[in-house]
Amino acid sequence: MTELSQHSPALIPLLYLAMAILLPILSLKTDRVAYGYTLAGVFLATVIAGFNVSRILDGSVLHYHFGGWIPPLGIEYVLDPLSAFVTVVINFIALMVLWHSRFPVILEIREKKAPYYAIVLLMLCGFNGIVLTGDFFNLYVFLEISSLSLYGLVAIGEKKSPVAAFRYLMMGAVAASFYLLGVGFLYLETGSLNMADLTRILPVLGEQPSVIVALALMVMGMGIKMALFPLHGWLPDAYTYAPTTTSSLVAPTGTKVGAYVLLRILLFVFGIKFITQAVAIGRVITWLAALGILYGSIMAMTQREMKRMLAYSSIAQIGYIALGIGLGNRWALTGALFHILNHAFMKSLLFLVSGNLRLKLGHSTIPQLDHSVRKKMPWTCAAFTVGALSMVGLPPTAGFFSKLYLVLGTIESSDWAFLGVLLLSSLLNAVYFFRVLEKMYLRPRGKKPGSRDIQSREAPASMLVPTLVLALGILMIGILNFFIVNRLLGLIRPEGLG
Amino acid sequence: MGTAVSYPSLVPLLAVLSSTAAIPLILLSRRHPNLREFWTIAAAVAKFCLILSLLPGTLAGRNAVIRVLTVFPGVDIALRADPLGVLFALIASGLWILTSFYSIGYVRGAREHKQTRYFASFALCLSATIGVAFAANLLTFVLFYEILTIATYPLVVHKETPVSIDAGRKYLVYTLSAGVFLIAGTLYTYHLCGPLDFTAGGLIPSGVLTARSALALFAFLMLGVGVKAAIMPLHSWLPAAMAAPTPVSALLHAVAVVKSGVFGVIRMVGFVFGPGILRQFSLQQILIPAAAITIIAASLIALKQDNLKRRLAYSTVAHLSYIVLGASLLTPRALTGALAHILFHATMKITLFFAAGAIYVNLHKENISEMNGIGRTMPWTMGAFAVGAVGLAGIPPVNGFISKWYLVWGSLDGGLWVPVAVLVLSGLLNVAYFFPIVYIAFFRKGGKELDRKGEAPLTMVIPLVLTALLSLILGFYPDFPLAFFKLIDRISTGVMGGLS
Secondary structure, three states: OHHHHHOHHHHHHHHHHHHHHHHHHHOOOOOOHHHHHHHHHHHHHHHHHHHHHHHHOOOOOEEEEHHHOOOOOOOEEEEOHHHHHHHHHHHHHHHHHHHHOHHHHHHHOHHHHHHHHHHHHHHHHHHHHHHHEOEHHHHHHHHHHHHHHHHHHHHOOOOOHHHHHHHHHHHHHHHHHHHHHHHHHHHHHHOOOEHHHHHHHHHHHOOOHHHHHHHHHHHHHHHHHOOOOOOOOOHHHHHHHOOHHHHHHHHHHHHHHHHHHHHHHHHHHHHHHHHHHHOOHHHHHHHHHHHHHHHHHHHHHOOOEHHHHHHHHHHHHHHHHHHHHHHOOHHHHHHHHHHHHHHHHHHHHHHHHHHHHHHHHOOOEHHHOOOHHHHHOHHHHHHHHHHHHHHHOOOOOHHHHHHHHHHHHHHHOOOHHHHHHHHHHHHHHHHHHHHHHHHHHHOOOOOOOOOHHHOOOOOOHHHHHHHHHHHHHHHHHHHOHHHHHHHOHHHOOOOOOO | OOOOEEEEOOHHHHHHHHHHHHHHHHHHOOOOHHHHHHHHHHHHHHHHHHHHHHHHHHHOOEEEEEEEEEEEOOEEEEEEOOHHHHHHHHHHHHHHHHHHHHHHHHHHHOOOOOHHHHHHHHHHHHHHHHHHHHEOEHHHHHHHHHHHHHHHHHHHOOOOOHHHHHHHHHHHHHHHHHHHHHHHHHHHHHHHHOOOEOOOOOOOOOOOOOHHHHHHHHHHHHHHHHOOOOOOOOOOHHHHHHHOOHHHHHHHHHHHHHHHHHHHHHHHHHHHHHHHHHHHOOOHHHHHHHHHHHHHHHHHHHHHOOEHHHHHHHHHHHHHHHHHHHHHOOOHHHHHHHHHHHHHHHHHHHHHHHHHHHHHHHHOOOEHHHOOOHHHHOHHHHHHHHHHHHHHOOOOOOOHHHHHHHHHHHHHHOOOOHHHHHHHHHHHHHHHHHHHHHHHHHHOOOOHHHOOOOOOOHHHHHHHHHHHHHHHHHHHOOOOOOOHHHHHHHHHHHHHOOOO
């Protein structure tokens, strides 16, 4: 075990990679194993991720050198509090969503089940790799692995999904090129691709134009990947038309990975001093984030389809995280990190609920919901309520506390405009979530010719239990927030943080 | 009176949780209404007894404290049974017992649907209210204040008619907006001062605030609590919320929710800013005119309402501003009057709402113009109504006289004549909008539909007679059932101690 634990930073991506390759071979004859196999793999990864967190709680940082090559020559994997935190979030959410995926995948993907799960595993390999690697070029490789898998996972959905996927592919390819170009500039200027190495070199170099260009390009690339306003164009269609499992999996994790990279680049590699004094890129990001928050919330209010509403809400919520990163003070950063966790829980929960509704009612169109939904699916509705209250930021749910930290962050840096945006956004959230709650709980049943929803009952256990676990998680995170913030997020301290 | 000491105790937490604990039991026994209602009554009695057990300690200057969780460095979720908290908690939980009995009669008499949800939400509301009362610091206060907002929503929309759904929307828009202001104000206070523990006489150290930041902070916090306190122009959710069943209007929209608002005003004035800072920046000059205008304007609007519950709602708006006015005059006697009015208005207004509900269940009448002669049919109900009306007009011997007396006295202490005039005028307006109801009920001849009707069910009549009786007794002996006035005295001295 001690032997194995030394490899723990690299273990998760390798596990996913091996499993993704093995799955198509295993399911040559029958694809029955695919679900259980994938679930077992993600469970194992989650356990490892949890174990990893327990190893960095004392503040230590683990390095793993691939092939024994010492960085900056070789590729290095780094397990520090930030990467440990993000991997545990990603893998836990993936576990819940994939647990839930049994019936949605049978229903929506049908005969392509095994390839679907194989691509899911490949995408998770990419996500975990991006988070754990300590090398900018290696990060690009994982970025492409995850993005290419993602295009496939989106395109497999409804009739309109190939178009959405193609649009996503175009923008994603541009994003990757931007990022790669930025890395190229950095390499030209410094001769290094290793993050830790660059952290040491960049302050010496100072404010070179090429370094600034590199930073701008990398931020642009990541801005597209995380759907930072106004680079979000691909997101609404992709999330709406993708299969249930894809959108539930990608909405909470995919954009978070982009946010992670942005955070890593801005606050850790370039440093707060650089992004506030050399170029006001932090400022630019906060303004874009604020606009994104308002845009996403307002668009979400006007949507008829629940998945599309959630997609626009994601743009707004990404804005929260980007705002926290851009403000760059300790409260705002805590808020951003805590919101990565909270939003992952909330968004996956809400997408799973839309999946439950689709399975049982055959649709998730908001104007068609009425109070018969609550009678048939009381638990699903209760879970939705918890998620909605958390999105609005009402106590004692998790969302209340990330709102507290973010608001405190704006006050700390005396940004009253952003304070106003956050407060307004929480009210806009209330509008579009209570719109759904009102329909779900209070709207009298419309007279419709007998559809198949008459006999339907609550969603099956494999869908209901993960939904409820996430709902419970939101309440627990709310109650235990100080423990999480203090013991884990408190360890994530970039240099020069005010 | 020496300074208060604190001792650790679980009782405040148990008092908060006792009704939440009843919710699963209420939900589980949804098929057995009698058992379900038993849980509500049991929780109400347990809650009241727990709070009662805190009273002797608090009167002796020993406050029970419990720290539950840490949220920010230096800020905990903590509960503390200080005199103000105990006063409010006693009022809310004591009246909950009566309201529970009354509710049983009401929902069964009016054949309300979804009774389980109704009783469960009610229990959650009471938990949140006691949480608001016992909150030891601003953040805990915000937490329970927001929970109260959400817990009340299902009760406002209970009837599920388009009118009540609209009322629910209005309610959420007002209260959630208030919530974000309150959160912003709280965090701004944290940013400026650090710890947020409520301190009698003010928690903000002098010299921290500038004129601008004081005004901003005051605006944030007052907008936050002002909505539930229904200070004009933030009041219009309250008449709309009358779409809720009458017991909800009685306990929540005359006692628990709206009093959480004025309780919040007193917390902000007396325990966050403190009279010193308010005077330094003349912030009370904002609150006094707002309250005065609200008192007169709401009374004038009340005159024109034909729907009995809406008239009561506007009367509530006016009387809540009595309390706000008393708190903002910054003299010990005015504060005493304000605190006494929290209790006295509660007993009187709940009587009136109980009566309105009894009329509705028994005779299906909601409009005053249809109430000719009902006093002969329902003598006990309308007798109690008359007692409440006399009290609210500030006429002795009912308790409303005492609080008004103190308010007038307090504004004279402060050398202010306008509030005195406002209070006197408001008394006349109260007479004008309540006495005609009493008059037509007893002295006009009723229609034929009244012939074979009698009193409302006993579970409704007994609570409302009890609250009317309580209003009368408190008018003679303000300390009668419990040492309310001693408690009020302690709070006044604590807040104003250093000044007068």
